[in-house]
Amino acid sequence: MPKRPARKSAYHHGDLRNALIQAGTRLLRHVGLDDLSLRRVAKEAKVSPAAPYRHFPDKHALLAAISERGFHSLHARLEAARAASPGDLDASGQAYLAFALAEPETYRLMFTKNVLCEGEPPESLQEAGRQAFQSLVATIAEGQASGRIARRDADQLALGAWALVHGVAMLIIDGALDREPYNQLPPGHLLSACQAIFREGWRTLP
């Protein structure tokens, strides 16, 4: 009874909730977060401005749903990286960055709290975020188990790795690295350089 195929009467859409999330994601790609309005998403989905209210209580809820789907994509990429290179923290970081740069405005949305909700974020969104983060944690645990990663506090390692890659991603997305000497290198190399320091440390050895 649910899960109607997309092709129906054109009056009843059949899968509008999903279509709105996809339309929103597409608009993020093409017009950006600042110009994303409920009305534009409705238009992109070829539906009247009031139609989204059948599926989302308000604009925040739609944005939260788009963001949630973003976290699922991110999670999928991290899991793929983990499957390909278990315990390889640098590979996970590169996969993370690849997502952020493939969908920069979705990524920005995912980390812009006030736009996603007023007050507490919906539980399902929080859960999606936790899931993606857990993938990072799992990589670290694997790395520690195999002896490649030192047995430091895993929460701290996860935070550090996350902050580093998030920082690089945001700096690139916001254009802060569009200048000498950083604009001479592809993003993956910029991250690699940061990862090398994070792996080796910057202190002088005795």
Next chain:
Amino acid sequence: MPKRPARKSAYHHGDLRNALIQAGTRLLRHVGLDDLSLRRVAKEAKVSPAAPYRHFPDKHALLAAISERGFHSLHARLEAARAASPGDLDASGQAYLAFALAEPETYRLMFTKNVLCEGEPPESLQEAGRQAFQSLVATIAEGQASGRIARRDADQLALGAWALVHGVAMLIIDGALDREPYNQLPPGHLLSACQAIFREGWRTLP
């Protein structure tokens, strides 16, 4: 002839350009970037909605000026940290974070490109950003000169240090760390933990 003292006729303000930048900074603190409009800034400065156009060609220019002042403040904090602890990269990072958390919405503005301008950012804003960044670079140079920081590529060290602290700052500002176990620690400790890894490295030693 320029630099009129603030108290004049109340019709001619005397120093409106500055007053607008301050009013904007105050509003960022109290209502946030999303609700910052030219009209609100004018109102906060007790001036008509058209008055700002005597000093800024458009809204972007006012925001860029606010942002520029933000970079000057950040630069001042970094220089103070450097004077107090030359060559201490961790101290610089803490000073950086302190600024970001003291003025979170100004900080967010400073790194939100599309809001600051369309197309190229104004030269003076870019220069202010470079200046702040150079303070970090100088700290690294000092640290290398005194032998505390390894003689790696300084550009890479600067990028890594910047990305790490920017990442931590953004994650905190956007509420991504408002959950277990990270919400149990003050921001400075979270950063310290990340800095420890960045300093020592996470690899296992032979």
Next chain:
DNA sequence: TGTACATCAGTGAACGCGCGTTCACTGATGTAC
């Protein structure tokens, strides 16, 4: 299988709002004589 009907996902017009920006104006200022 065929028909009557309740459901509810959509429509489209309308609302009030705050926005960035413009325009003709006003009146305080500092300068020239």
Next chain:
DNA sequence: TGTACATCAGTGAACGCGCGTTCACTGATGTAC
């Protein structure tokens, strides 16, 4: 020192716009008989 005047930083009303949201409605759907 005193007055006429050009300058230009402000005013306040107005513009057109797109926004989020509401409402009474319409018509396709699936179900009960």
